[in-house]
Amino acid sequence: MFKNFFSKQVSLLSYLIRWTLISIPVAIAIGSVVALFLWLLNWAIHFRFAHTWLLYLLPAAGVIIHLLYKWYGQSAERGNNLIIDEIHEPGAGVPKRMAPLILVTTVITHLFGGSAGREGTAVQIGGSLANLFGSWFRLNEADKKVVLTAGVAAGFGAVFGTPLTGAIFALEVIAIGRIQYNALLPCLIAGLVADVTVSAWGVHHTPYHIGVVNTGQQFYGHNIPVSVWLLGKVVVASAFFGLASYAFAKAVHLVKNLSLKWIKVNWLIPVCGGIVIILLTYILGKPDYLSLGVDAEYPGAITIVSAFQHGGAHLFSWFWKLVYTSVTLGTGFKGGEVTPLFYIGATLGNTLAELMNAPISLFAALGFIAVFAGATNTPLACTLMGIELFGGEYAIFFAVACFTAYFFSGEGGIYSAQRIAEPKPGSDKDKSNHFKRIFNKYRL
Template sequence: MFKNIISKQLYLLSYLIRWTLISIPVSVAIGSMVALFLWLLNWAIHFRFAHTWLLYLLPVAGVIIHLLYKLYGQSAERGNNLIIDEIHQPGAGVPKRMAPLILVTTVITHLFGGSAGREGTAVQIGGSIANLFGSWFKLNEADKKIILTAGVAAGFGAVFGTPLTGTIFALEVIAIGRIQYNALLPCLIAGLVGDVTVSAWGVHHTLYHIDVTDVSGQFYGKHLPVSFLLLAKVLIASALFGLTSMAFAKAVHQVKSIALKVIRINWLIPVCGGIIIILLTFLLGKPDYLGLGVDAGYPNAITIVSSFHQGGADFFSWLWKLIYTSVTLGTGFKGGEVTPLFYIGSTLGNTLAGILNAPVSLFAALGFIAVFAGATNTPLACTLMGIELFGGEYALFFAVACFTAYFFSGEGGIYAAQRVAAAKTDDNYLKKIFSKYRP
């Protein structure tokens, strides 16, 4: 028995050392590439702020992106879905060209005013570089799945400065209702090293803040750690966050489907998308819904940061950002969905706080993570994101918001390749309940 225990511990030690040695160089490479991407993205956004006329060239930028993927993209066009499929069942692999191609095309999208994010780019950078290292290290099929998952963790953790969120997101996003625990250690190492690498390059992340809010309550004169009234407001808002997640996912898919059916010439699809974005901006009379939505292009612009303050968002800011991003991504421009989801969620939280007479910064934070949780079906990762970004004081509300939004967002999401390992609800039980009321 003693020999068996020693043998098992030595095996675990060798496993730890092996994956540490594999994960560190992969994560340093991914973190360095993400740091370069974030630097270029920041330059592109502020250059557009200083040269607003660039928006008029958005249709031309769309044609350039289309041609780049037509000439060099091949399977890389599938983006995050290709990486998820490769983790499920390794096939042709993730092409090396995916990382530089998505980096360049995302920067082009933002330089000319497209409404997109950065998570998709970071995940694709992570998957592409991880796959390259996997071939260099001559990993077998099972290990390639793990290194690809770790690449996702490194990319996500590095781009947002949330290593724990990146770890759980990579494990949770692959399949709804199942977590791949054998990749937990490599993902944790990758998420941490990727984030540290970005910081080492001097790239910093946006800081968000929740104003101090008393969440305690009273019940028949007894003090309670949580106010039932505030909790009820959080539940109502979170259900709406989940429905908004579902609306966003369906809107992006619908724009793609309609564009392919209506516009027969493929390169005209991004041209039409760019023209729609330009017309919407003229209609609204302000550029607030272009680009990433984090930095302000002018004083009093509506951004994610401003949404944490009273009056920091218009009533329908969340809807306009949803439309802008659906058109941008649905017509072939590149970037991620997550930062726009942050914007949609935080501005919707700002609006709902006014309607429900609730703390604005708290509800903006809840929307920030909950809409993301619903759209990606990753409530655990998003709860951790709330803790990493806003602190642990409101962890209970983060969990309630993310899991409620997760259930109200339906079975689908923004990733078509995401599989359903376990349904969100017991369908058989529900069928029995509703069958009683059928005529």
Template structure:
């Protein structure tokens, strides 16, 4: 019997923990500081546009400026989050240092002139870029550089939303569908916490969300059960809709981008057209509610994410308008993230469904908030934890049901085309050996074309 209380393994573990703590802390502080600067500038840019509404009419010009910034100095940084995911899976040329300042500046430009985009993509790219830079300075080997990149994603995500546990899990879960990168667990947790603390230390605050207290409707079987299964059934139905909304968003982003690339031979005209579409839609609707981030109201009574948590706080089709605005903005070359618009889409769709299904408005807005995000990024576990961090733990079961249901109903789609498929969602031969979501999308398109051809659409009908 070995009578040693502590073995050499424990000292190796201690050494491992200390090493990664010392590596990650300075990286996370820098990332958190850059995210704090970004959030401050973003808030300034949004409110500057509020005070100067005419800036929307310069959106096409802003799009051309963004195009030439990336054309002249962007290089591989144009690939955005997908570049970081690819670099983690298959190390190549690395994540360029210039990615962080370029995406920060171009995202601010997008929002200042009214483009409908988010902020997570910018924070993640800042995190990946800074992590790569520090990895080079520290002369880390490829395996450790990979872990540092994952931790950079965690730091950026946790810092930008004020959800450190979510940031850690998101970074480990988003890379491969069906698998979590547990080898990066400690670095991701440290990075996300330090990133979030750093943002708070700079005095930057996050939006607080709240679910109003509600009472469940009694049913004839209530005396026999302590759980409201009717409400759970409504949540399951709504969550399927959230998953389909995720699928629609991803499909539109990739579809609109492909449409313009194939049909517009002059690349800088694409953002011009995108900007004109946004201007035209805003004139058609008659209000600016679906521009920019969608968190702060431009005027009293505007539809925002916080307003969706209350009865009458969203229009019936707010979620669809935001989908059209954001997919058009991002697909035509403007910069930013997808996640905050997904929060907006989910919260407003939840608001609409709560009316149709006679369900608690605040709860359904919160479920849509996290579930549409879960379906679009294929990160149901991280989004369940996000629900707890943002709204409290009393509804964690509902959060889990919503996120996992939306995850399945979004299919093999997502906003990150470089995301790997480790474990397919269903045993379908079309996707069982697909390597990435991009490949799965190509197979889906081929499958649909074959079906259309079979039934006489687009070609001769098969005999």
């Protein structure tokens, strides 16, 4: 018995050492490229701030992006969905050119004012480099799945400064309702090392703060740590966060499908998308909904940061960001969806807090993570993101918001390659499985 136990411990130690040695160089490479990407992205955004006329070249930028993917992109055009498919069923692999292509085209999108994010870029950088290292290390198919998952964790953790979230996101995003823990250790190592690497390069992330909120309640002379009244408001708001997630996912797919249906010349699709963005900006009279929406182009601009303050968002700020991003991504511009989802959630949380007489900064933070949770079907990762970004004091509210939004966000999400391992309660597939169980129970 002792010999068998000792043998298992040696095997476990060998596993830990092996994956540590594999994950660290992969994560350092990914973290370094993500640091370069964040630096270039920051430069592009502030350069456009100083040269606002660049927005009028957005249609031409769209054509350049289209041609780059037509000439060099091949399967890389599928982006995050290709990486998810490769983790499920390894096939042709993730092309090496995916990392430089998505980096360059995302910077182009933001340089000329397109409304997009950065998570998709970081995840594709992570997947592409992880696949490259997998071929160098001559890993088998099972290990390639693990290293690809670790690459996603490294890219996500590095771009937002949330290594634990990156690890759980990589495990949770693969299939709805199921987490496979076989890649947990490599993901944790990769997320942490990539985040440290970004910091080592001198690249820093935007800090967000929740004001002091009294979340307790007196009940017959006893102090309850969680106010039932405030918790009820959080549940109601989170249902709206979930519906916003659903609307975003449907809007992006709708724009893409309508563009392909009605515009027969492919390079004209980004041209039309760029023109729509220019017209919307001219009609609204302000550039608040362009690019990331993190830094303010002018004093008083509506940003993610401003949404944490009283009067920091308008009634329909979330709606306009949803429209801008749907048009940008749906017509072929590149970037991620997550930072725009942060913007949509934070501004919607600000609006709902004003309407419900609730703490503004807390509800902005809840929207920040909950809309993301609903759109990506990753409530656990987003709960951890709330803790990593805002602290653990309001963890119960983060969890309630993320899981409520997850339930209200519909059956799909922004990643079409994401598979359904366990249907959401109340979904069509859940009902179908319920009726099958009843039939199997009572059949003769």
